[in-house]
Amino acid sequence: MLKVIKPLDKDSQLIKESLKNNRRAQQQLYEKYAPKMLGLCKYYIKDLQQAEEIMLNGFFKVFTKLATFKNEGSFEGWIKRIMIWESVSFLRKKSKLVYIDDMSYFEKIEETPEENLVSIENIQNYIDELPDACKVVFNLYVIEEYKHSEIAALLHITEGTSKTQLFRARKALQKMLKTNKKHYHGTQV
């Protein structure tokens, strides 16, 4: 019976070399994935410098725990999970994620005028305005496509709380978009 030998892709070679503490290979892996991972960390952390710090912590863990990566999934997916975990841990330590059930908070959201309504930077700005707990649940559910059960397990909350937080985040974002749209159309006319 013929055995199919999978040829080593570039990532596998780089991982192999990185395991030997080859700094050059580590740098290549970093340069390949760092921009994407910084973008990911930025969903969760408003401040870019802090987000970069979280990303560096994540990469430090990636290289020091590289031996535990078993090629079962994609390497990018494995790094992403580490980055998300680092971001959530940071938010938990920093501000202690508070899951607000009071709707009044979302009703008081200021209507901030934005010129470019659909730009990704605006969306990011709106997401940044959300409370941390809502933001994390929204990012995990909408962007990372986690299920509520997975979010609940990751954040140590119930599925109900996860659903509530997502509902609140969506409502707040819709309000912000609507307000800005009105403003946009108003100025246009």
Added chain:
Amino acid sequence: MEHKYRNELQHRTIEPSKDAWEKLAGRLTDFEKSKKQKKWTFLKYAASILILISVGIYFGQENEQTSEKEIVAEPVIKVQENKIQSIVEEPQNVIATSENEKSSVKSIQKKTIKNAIVNKQIHEAVALVNETNEAEKFQKSNSVTRAQVQFFGTDSLQQQKIEALVAKVQIIKMEKGEVSDFELDQLLEDAQKSLMAAQKVIHHKSFSGADLLAEAEYDLDKDLKERLFEAIVSTLKDTKNRFANRDN
């Protein structure tokens, strides 16, 4: 709408600062150094523990060996005593074996001293040497040669036997503190036997075991009777003299 934003956000990239990699590389280098240091410290501790264990095992074995040697060394005096006893009992063999015995006694002494030094029991070694020296002196003083037997005859032989007996009793006292009745009887019996054997040698007679025993008992009885008789006579003489003096 969410789907649209998702696609855009998922593929969003932000370029990190230029010195970000330098920071990360520095942290990784520090981590590797500390890991190596931890490894070395672990190895150092492991090596020191191994050394301690091996030293412990080595000294443990040494102690076991020395304690075994001690047990072996203890019967040396008894062996010497037996030899002395055999020399006293068999005077005809003394001349031939005395040299070998001396050398064997000396070698035993050396062994025991060596063992004692290894075991750091110098005091015991000194005591052992003293004891063996005494035993040697005793051996010298009590050894009876065939020539002596022929020259001095049975009376002097008896006297020597008595001295030898006394010496043996002293040795037993030294060792055990006191001499039991059984040991005394045993010594007496041995001395009788050897005395009879010596007498046989002098008169070139052939003898059986039963004869030897009978003769020994007879001689002993005779000797005791004579002594008793002498004692009674002397007592009687004393009383007679006292009565005579009082009458006068």
